[in-house]
Amino acid sequence: MSTDLKESALWLYDQGYVPTDVCDIFGISRSSLSRWQRNIGDYSTVVAPTNYLQGRPCRLDNAMTLDLLSLVEESPELFLDKIQEWLAIVHDAPISLSALHDNIRWFAAAERDDEQRAAWRAHMQANFVASQVVTVDESSKDDWTIFQRYGRSSSGHRATIDAPFVRGQQWSLVAALGVDGYIAAHAVPGSVDGGEFLDFILEEVVSLWCCNC
Structure with missing residues (x-):
């Protein structure tokens, strides 16, 4: 609602109109009318100044x-x-x-630098073909991975799922993929750290790639 309409609502209230009648005329709630009154008393205007510190504080400094x-x-x-x-x-x-x-x-x-990304794409398209590209990615699973976290149910009933209570053993899988399929894959319990990832690249991906060249 515009500022002038808020001021008009308060003017009617100050002239002795019943608050419920003022609310019906302008289609507002009693709490809005009370808030505008407080703003007049605190800030001399119906609209409170913007609070730039409002909102949840940052978790990280x-x-x-x-x-x-x-x-x-x-x-x-x-x-x-x-x-x-x-x-x-x-x-x-x-x-x-x-x-x-x-x-x-x-x-x-x-x-992110869009110009650098565009330059990199242009370089790849001009100097490489698909058979020269190998993509490597990592994934993980545990006993909770295959279950959905959200569901639907009838009104008034809780959505339930038959799933393990504990996560169980976590496994990580890192794999290299080329245009002809998987080149190499490696699974380890827990997480894959930087050293293990480098060993996978050098010992399983590069060595197999060089042998097939």
Whole structure:
């Protein structure tokens, strides 16, 4: 609602109109009318000034954010739960996985350079063919991985699922894929660290690739 309509509603109220009648005329609630009255008393205007500090405070301060960015750059293979544990232990900063994911996505978006990305794509298209490209990625699973986290049910009934209560053993899989299929794959219990990932590239991907060339 515009400022002049709010002022008009308060003017009618000051002239002795019953509050319920004022609310019916302008289609507003009694709480809105009371809030505008408080704003007049506190700020001399029906509209309160913008509070730039409103909202939930950041979980991570500048020092924590810089340390987190350095950790992600040095060990990009870390899972979110491992980074979450690191923040809790090193910085005493408990944070949810969703908030941590949003922070890391913000890092990636802030550092993205569209011109460099376009130049890299042009370079790849001009100097390489599909058979020369090998993609490597990592995934993981545990006893919870295959189950959905959300579901639907009838109104008034809780959605339930028959699933293990504990995660069980976590396994990580790293694989290299070319145009003709998988070149190499490696599974390990727990997480794949940087050294193990490098060994996989050198001993299983590069060696097999060179043998087939």
